[in-house]
Amino acid sequence: MIFLLSLCVLGLLLQGDAQQDRAALWRGNDRSGRCQYTFTVPSPVEASCPQTGGPEVEGLKARLSLLEVLVARLSGGDTLQPARPQGSPNRAQPDLQEALNQAMGERNLLRGEKERLERELEGLQRRMEEMRRETERLRNRPCPPQTPMVQPNLALDRGSVRPAAGSNPMSHLMSRPNRQEDSSSLRDSAWQYGSPGFQELKAEVTEVPAPDGNEDSTGCGQLVSVGDPVTHRRADNIAGKYGVWMQDPEAVSPYGPSMVWRIDTVGTEVRQLFGYDDMEQLSKGFPSKVLLLPELVESTGATLYRGSLYYQRRRSRTLIRYDLSSESIAARRDLPHAGFHGQFPYSWGGYTDIDLSVDERGLWAVYSTSKAKGAIVISQLDPHSLQVKKSWETNVRKNSVANSFIICGKLYTVASYASRDTLINYMYDTETSQGKTVAIPFKNKYGYNSMVDYSPAQRKLFAWDNFHIVSYDLRLGRQQAA
Template sequence: VLPTNPEESWQVYSSAQDSEGRCICTVVAPQQTMCSRDARTKQLRQLLEKAIKAKMDELRPLIPVLEEYKADAKLVLQFKEEVQNLTSVLNELQEEIGAYDYDELQSRVSNLEERLRACMQKLACGKLTGISDPVTIKTSGSRFGSWMTDPLAPEGDNRVWYMDGYHNNRFVREYRSMLAFMTTDNFTSHRLPHPWSGTGQVVYNGSIYFNKFQSHIVIRFDLKTETILKTRSLDYAGYNNMYHYAWGGHSDIDLMVDENGLWAVYATNQNAGNIVISKLDPVSLQVLQTWNTSYPKRSAGEAFIICGTLYVTNGYSGGTKVHYAYQTNASTYEYIDIPFQNKYSHISMLDYNPKDRALYAWNNGHQILYNVTLFHVIRSDEL
């Protein structure tokens, strides 16, 4: 089929033969723009434009993402520069101080901390030189009893423990604070598995330690779980009013605490009824060490221990003073004269609390406190 338009076909204008017999033709080719008017080409172009438009629609939402990525990349780069700067500074400090100097400095700091703790321990302890006038906290209960706080209670735990009577009772009152004890009668009651004997109970690190009635058995009772954690007999210790304090009241075994831990004060036949001091393990109740004194238990009004020294009063009524001291660290004793006011004329409990540095007393139905004055002697070679 020949094209109707000559411009759309190949046209031969002339032909000739060269010297070598080859045919030479002169032709005119169709215009280069002819393909653009081809129907198939137009269809392909439309499809291509449609595909490009669809791809652009897909890529257009990525534009803000790319912008955000660029911002994040810039921030990461800034962080990287800051880290590099910090690393450089730390390297300079390390070079300036030196690894050996740092270890030496740390060792010196640790040594100073140990010396400070030792110094504070020495300052916490001392020789008793005075007892303040009494402060009456509350008036309640019978003539005899005991009350106390836990010297190892965590910060903020100010509970007061209260035990009325000296025998045939097993209910311990818990007041949530000293203020609650002073101003209210709201308490929680704990029932012990056995009745106690005397007024020599102590609360120490969450447990109450008491002498089981009519026995020489010491019991450790957990006040949180309300279970017995340990029981142990104090061999040869008198009980059931055999070797009581001067006021009586089944006060044969007196448990105490001080800066050094848990103690038991009692008397034995082997020591002729004189006071025996035993250091106890607060967990196992095992006797760690024992000291025999020459002071008759029945002649003592009350006793308490401060910094490993046992102090004994000359009576429980009328004019009262501390007049005997036994130093367990040196196994020596001395007679002293430290008077204090017996305001209500019948002391049936007198115990030291190392946390408060005060004496807790039960005086004829009154719960009272005494502050103590301790004399410290620290030599320079001990620092």
């Protein structure tokens, strides 16, 4: 009996040793996260379990769940999205990306438009502020004192105008021009507050011969009289206090001979050229064409000739020919030694150093140089290249007269820009190279005449008088012998 018992025990031990190689110990976390040990021994009877899974599979599922969470977080997802069925394409993603790109593009366009509108608003605010300051300055400006007009006898000298005995010895200081370093916009001269008498250039008056029966009012001849001013329009805003208006005596297509042009010259950004079909449209204020000039305009010395606008470039002695048909610069050239930006202006100031004009004989420039010591220099220009063809030096100082114009090769000067009743007081003939004093009545109806030019197209004087566009009828006598 003991022997049989020992034999059984020995058999169990041997069987246990034979199956020991196939036993396994497994350790892992259960679903609640607690550590769990499992000891497995293969069954000698069953080839496979009736159910699938087991602790190993459950542990793998738990680990895979944790890995999915970690991968979702690393890829940028804050929350774990439901798993999509395997094999189903993500068709919504390209549509969403396209919609997002379109929305971003529209947002960028709106942002750019907003920035552009903000810049335009800032520009308009600056212009309003400048206009407000100009209005306040004009309101606070004192009125000129009402003193008796002083009419001293002055003798024309080549270098200066000397006051006669009894006149104020300091009056010549009132004609000192604006300095070049003054960077302000078009402003009234310092001497505008003085008596208009100081602006008159009085000299020995030579009588103008009366016209005879052979008077020719349509051809070239010496100026006999100037009619009363006729007002065509008043400027709309402060930018039109000073300006220039003109007609082309030899108009070129696409613009006809009745076309009228205008430039408002108050401000630091003067570049707009307004065109009107005729004088009626000018008086109504309805421009048919507005051109933006590529270079800024200096003062009121521009003119029109043969389809081109001629003007002085701001802060320079450069002359520009702007072709109206192509709307581009056709020529540019420096006027040799010419003063500019307040060196040799007319007596009213306004940086009127270079004054361009046109008559029956072509294109002219009226200016001065340091060599001429401020005396008026007349140059005839080539209208195509702007080159100087010939020059004449007069014996009257440019800053002692208010303005000038040229008719039939003769220069005429206006004594005062502010006196309501003044004179055309000097004439220089380029044919004879001789000058003399004259006394032809001239009216500044509105008390501040900043532009006077001869218009060969209408054979009238065009002027810009204190916001007002005016014209004057003329009478010309026969050519007088030298």
